[in-house]
Amino acid sequence: MAGKNVAKRAYGGFLWLSGKLRDMINFIILSAVYFLGIGLTSVFAKLFGKRFLNVKKGRARSYWVKKPAYNEKKEDFLNQF
Amino acid sequence: MYILGISCFYHDAAAFLIRDGLPVAGAAEERFTRKKHDTSFPINAINYCLKEAGISADLLSYVAFYEKPVLKFERVLSQHLETFPKSWVTFCTSIQSWISEKLRVESIIRKKLRYRGKIFFIEHHLCHAASCFFVSPFKRAAILAVDGVGEWATTSIGIGSDNRISLKKEIVFPHSIGLLYSTATAHLGFKVNNDEYKVMGLSAYGKPRYYNNFKKIIDIKEDGSFALDMSYFDYPFGKKMPGRKYIMEFGPIRKKGEPITKMHMDIAASLQKVTEEAIFKIISNLRKESGEENLCIAGGVALNSVANGKILKKSGFKKIFIQPAAGDDGASLGAAYFTWNFILKKKRTYVMDSASWGPSFSDNEIKKFLDDKGIKYNRYRSASALIKDVSKRILAGKVVGWFQGRMEWGPRALGNRSILANPRIPEMKEILNSKVKHREEFRPFAPAVPAWLARRYFECDFPVPIPADFMLMVYPIKKDKQKLIPAVTHIDGTGRLQTIRRFQNPLYYDLIMQFGRDSKVPILINTSFNIRGEPIVCTPEDAYKCMMGTGIDCTVMGSFFVERKNNLRDAWDSEGVSRNE
Ligand SMILES: [Fe+2]
Numbered sequence: 001m002a003g004k005n006v007a008k009r010a011y012g013g014f015l016w017l018s019g020k021l022r023d024m025i026n027f028i029i030l031s032a033v034y035f036l037g038i039g040l041t042s043v044f045a046k047l048f049g050k051r052f053l054n055v056k057k058g059r060a061r062s063y064w065v066k067k068p069a070y071n072e073k074k075e076d077f078l079n080q081f
Numbered sequence: 082m083y084i085l086g087i088s089c090f091y092h093d094a095a096a097f098l099i100r101d102g103l104p105v106a107g108a109a110e111e112r113f114t115r116k117k118h119d120t121s122f123p124i125n126a127i128n129y130c131l132k133e134a135g136i137s138a139d140l141l142s143y144v145a146f147y148e149k150p151v152l153k154f155e156r157v158l159s160q161h162l163e164t165f166p167k168s169w170v171t172f173c174t175s176i177q178s179w180i181s182e183k184l185r186v187e188s189i190i191r192k193k194l195r196y197r198g199k200i201f202f203i204e205h206h207l208c209h210a211a212s213c214f215f216v217s218p219f220k221r222a223a224i225l226a227v228d229g230v231g232e233w234a235t236t237s238i239g240i241g242s243d244n245r246i247s248l249k250k251e252i253v254f255p256h257s258i259g260l261l262y263s264t265a266t267a268h269l270g271f272k273v274n275n276d277e278y279k280v281m282g283l284s285a286y287g288k289p290r291y292y293n294n295f296k297k298i299i300d301i302k303e304d305g306s307f308a309l310d311m312s313y314f315d316y317p318f319g320k321k322m323p324g325r326k327y328i329m330e331f332g333p334i335r336k337k338g339e340p341i342t343k344m345h346m347d348i349a350a351s352l353q354k355v356t357e358e359a360i361f362k363i364i365s366n367l368r369k370e371s372g373e374e375n376l377c378i379a380g381g382v383a384l385n386s387v388a389n390g391k392i393l394k395k396s397g398f399k400k401i402f403i404q405p406a407a408g409d410d411g412a413s414l415g416a417a418y419f420t421w422n423f424i425l426k427k428k429r430t431y432v433m434d435s436a437s438w439g440p441s442f443s444d445n446e447i448k449k450f451l452d453d454k455g456i457k458y459n460r461y462r463s464a465s466a467l468i469k470d471v472s473k474r475i476l477a478g479k480v481v482g483w484f485q486g487r488m489e490w491g492p493r494a495l496g497n498r499s500i501l502a503n504p505r506i507p508e509m510k511e512i513l514n515s516k517v518k519h520r521e522e523f524r525p526f527a528p529a530v531p532a533w534l535a536r537r538y539f540e541c542d543f544p545v546p547i548p549a550d551f552m553l554m555v556y557p558i559k560k561d562k563q564k565l566i567p568a569v570t571h572i573d574g575t576g577r578l579q580t581i582r583r584f585q586n587p588l589y590y591d592l593i594m595q596f597g598r599d600s601k602v603p604i605l606i607n608t609s610f611n612i613r614g615e616p617i618v619c620t621p622e623d624a625y626k627c628m629m630g631t632g633i634d635c636t637v638m639g640s641f642f643v644e645r646k647n648n649l650r651d652a653w654d655s656e657g658v659s660r661n662e
Contacts, residue, residue, distance in 0.1 A: 030173040034161070038172065042165035052163035053255055055311040063306035064250040067237070070204075074424055077201040080187070081151035 083140060085130065086417030087123060087190070088147035088208075088409050090183050092274055092381070094123040095410035097438070097490075098130035099417045102430045106133035107438040107490045109410045111616040115623070118275055119616075122182070123413075124193055129440055138194040145416035147409070148205040150186050152232040154179060156254055164318035171319055203419050205231025205412065206380070210248060212415025213377035214241035215422045216433035217402035218547070223373040224248070225364060228380030228408070229259035229274075236307075238367050241377065244422040244429055255317050256308045258359055259382050261299060264314060264322040265352045269345050270335030273322065281387050282524045284353035285573040287346030294330050295355040305363030341523065357388045364396040374399040379415070383407035383553070384492070386577050390555040393542045401542075405436040405491030405551035414490075435585045436495050436551055439488025442621055444639045450621045451638075457647040461640045464588060471637055472595040475503050475605065480517055482610055482636030484624040485588055488617070493552040494609035495579055496529065496589035498617050498624070500633060502568070502606040503596075504528055509568035509606060516632025519613045519656045525577065527552055528569035529607040531593060532580035538562045538604065539578055549580040552607075565602050579607055612655040630655030 045052070070076070086097045089110070097107035106129065111117055113125030131138060157179070161168045182189060187200055203211075209226035224246065226237040235257035239248035263273045266280050301307045311317065313327040328334065331348055335341070364376065376398040383389070383403050392401055404411050421427050442450075451458050461467035475481055483499045494500075500517060502509050504526075514520055530538060532545045541549065541556040548554055555577045563570045570576060583590040597603025610627060611617045618624045621638050628636045628643070629651045635644045645652070 026177065027173050030176060031169065034169055034172045035166075038158075038161045038168075039165050042162045045162065052159035053317060054253070055163065055255060055317070060308075062302055062304050063252055063256065063300075063308045064304065065253055067239075067248050067251050069247075072423075077203055077420075077424055078199060079151075080149055080202045081155070 082142040083134060083136060084143045084145060084417045084420050085127065085141050086145045086147065086208075086413035086415065086420075087127070088413040088416070089122050090120055090178070090186070091148075092120060092409035093118050094120050094126070095406070095413045096123045096126040096130050097414040097417050098134055099421060100134065102418075102421050102427055104414075104431065104433075104438055106130040107406075107414060108440065108488065109406075109616075112439065112488065112619040115616060117614060117616050122189055122193060127194065133440075138196045141194075141196060141198060143199050143201060143420050144190055144194070144196060145201040145203055145420040146186055146190070147203065147208045147412035147416045149202045149232055150183055152204070154184060156230075156233050160255075160317045168318035201416070201420050201424060203416050204234075206234045206237040206248060206251070207246065207419055208412040208415035209379035210237065210239060210241065210246050210377070210415070211419035211423065212411045213379040213383075213402060213404045213407070214246055215244070215418040215429055216404060216414070216431055217241075217375070217377050218432045219375040219377065219400065219402065221373060222375035222377045222402070223367045223371040223398070225367060225376065225378045225383075226380045227258060227360070227363075227378070227382040229263060230254045230257055235259060236363065238363065240371055240373065244426060246419075246423060252306060252308075255311055255314070258307070258356060259380070260314075260316055260322070261309060262352065262356060262382070262385075264316065264327065265348065267321070268323045268327065268331060268334050269341075269349060270337065270339060277381070278384065279521065279524060280349045281353060281385055282571075283341065283346055284349040284387070285525075285571050285575065286523055287343070287348070287350030289351040289354040290347040291331065291351035292354050295351050297330070298327070299355060299359065301355075301359050301362055303362065303366075305359065305366040307359050341521075353387060356382075356385065357391065360385075360388050361392070361395045364392060364398070368397045376401045378403050379407050379411065381408045386553050386555045387575075389548065389553055390541075390575075393546070401546050401548060403548040403551065403553045404433055405489065405493065405495075405553070407553065408492065411491065434547055434550070434582075436489045436491050436493075437487040437497060437586070438490040439497075440619060441487040442639065444641070447621050447639045447641055450625075451641060451643065454625070456625065456643060456651070459642045461642060464591070464640075467637065467640060467642075468588070468592045468595045470642070471501075471592055472599050474635065475501055475596060476599050478503055478506055478509070478512075479634040480513065480632065482624055482628050482633045483589070484610065484618065484621065484636060484638040486586065488619055491551060493579070494607065494617055495550070495552065496581065496586045496607060498610040498619070499607045500610050501592075502526075502608075503600070504566040504569040504604050504606045505600060505602055507567040512632075513606070513608065518608065519631075523572075525571040526569050526606045526608050527577045527579055528566060528604045529579040529581055529589075529593060530604045531590060532582045534597075534603055535578065535580050538566070539576060541578070545580050549578060550582065550585065552577055552579040554578070566604055569604070569606055625651070627655070629653060
């Protein structure tokens with residue numbers, strides 16, 4: 001009985017450790033994607049004056065953005081974009 | 082023709098099924114998984130809807146999803162690109178859910194439902210717009226969709242006419258009234274996407290001393306458009322919403338367990354004032370521009386019942402409609418109706434005047450549950466005996482669990498999964514707070530009143546708008562009546578009433594009328610049937626467990642009467658295991 005309990009605990013510990021390890025590897029890979037993909041794109045785009053969000057304070061008279069008329073074709077609603 | 086609408090992976094996951102333009106069933110996933118605001122794929126809610134219709138998924142003509150995932154992902158990527166490198170940790174922690182589920186919605190739907198038909202992906206604010214307009218009583222109306230954020234839009238205005246909706250203008254992320262409200266919610270030490278209504282309740286206790294501080298953060302134009310000064314916010318890149326500048330302006334974030342002070346109340350009051358200012362300007366401008374007399378609102382901000390109660394007086398609109406599930410759960414209904422009315426160009430045939438679209442349990446099912454568990458109970462011989470007995474108990478100060486008919490669609494308990502009590506007893510608020518709900522002192526309880534009697538007690542719009550039936554409007558309680566119903570009179574003399582019409586729920590209506598005859602005041606306290614931190618009960622088992630874990634004296638399930646004191650062997654302390662805060 002005691003042996004079974006030890007084995008159960010050891011297995012639990014192994015699962016916990018493997019989970020942590022997986023999270024760590026994921027974090028390292030995603031960090032690489034972030035700095036190489038997002039980072040480089042962001043830096044270059046900003047060098048050329050491109051903004052991705054409208055975060056700057058403006059002196060606009062209105063902040064409404066006109067919505068383009070959407071297509072009413074059934075097929076367009078099958079798209080995820 | 083069956084159409085299933087689905088919302089999930091962000092706020093409240095839900096499913097809504099319609100057949101030939103009429104509702105069949107709808108529910109939020111949280112009610113089945115017992116996980117509040119569950120965002121996961123709503124497989125339980127879908128299975129329930131299909132079961133209610135007696136069909137399998139292959140008989141669905143269409144499935145409609147409540148947003149366009151790729152368009153939303155574009156916005157998320159834009160956030161990371163704009164805020165690099167501050168979004169590093171958020172990117173690493175959040176991108177996995179995009180890869181594993183949010184961008185795989187189509188395959189998840191097909192796999193989980195074994196469905197081969199067409200799936201429509203409908204823009205989020207179009208779903209919100211459809212969720213209110215297509216089930217409204219109006220042939221034409223102006224529409225406002227306002228929430229935290231959809232794909233890009235945070236606020237959209239437009240027009241609905243017959244089975245057409247046209248959204249004309251929008252405000253886009255990161256400028257958002259919903260996210261401003263959520264930021265303040267986080268700063269005041271409450272849970273984002275959960276406790277915004279607590280901040281609304283708290284606002285009545287404060288003075289808007291911080292109004293000018295908020296005006297530094299938000300620029301509201303006369304045409305209702307607005308922009309936030311993003312230097313005050315961290316939400317475009319971080320998990321924590323208020324930024325350093327925001328904290329400098331309003332003080333440190335209230336930590337868990339810290340007391341709520343006058344300062345917190347004043348911040349809440351100021352936030353509510355500035356939110357109302359923005360909403361009223363948008364709506365007044367919408368009234369002028371559209372020339373419409375009717376207004377439909379949807380989106381999370383439409384749950385701000387304090388603002389809703391003032392809209393008709395402030396905007397010039399004559400009528401208003403808000404659907405019971407105004408938040409993202411309701412967008413599943415919107416997706417289904419958008420498909421039926423807009424895409425398929427079918428005529429509108431339904432007005433949502435009832436929220437009873439969830440699971441119900443027959444007397445046989447309830448009896449089987451009670452017998453199987455060995456629970457002691459009595460059975461009423463008739464509805465009139467039930468009503469007379471329950472009214473007498475409420476009059477005597479008992480707290481009654483009320484489990485009847487189909488569970489409500491939307492976040493409010495409306496007399497199907499409710500806790501009922503006597504509003505005339507001044508201490509009833511404290512009794513409910515300490516014995517049953519275990520919730521903050523400052524939160525008010527709702528009065529339920531027959532719609533035709535509402536004007537006798539409340540300074541409400543006339544005729545009473547349908548959204549009041551869904552507990553979405555706060556109105557002042559008449560000065561001379563406040564003393565009659567102290568337990569539901571909020572600190573500022575208002576009440577978030579539920580008006581009730583007999584056709585919606587005859588037993589509940591008759592009970593209130595009976596209580597009126599017994600007490601001279603036809604009003605009951607109606608609060609949701611749940612343990613703190615848990616979703617509203619769904620099944621007889623949930624209801625029984627809730628009663629036995631709290632100070633609810635008895636529960637009426639169908640025609641059965643179950644008393645707590647007779648079943649003490651099942652008693653437990655819900656507060657000890659409460660998952661909230
Ligand atoms: Fe939304």
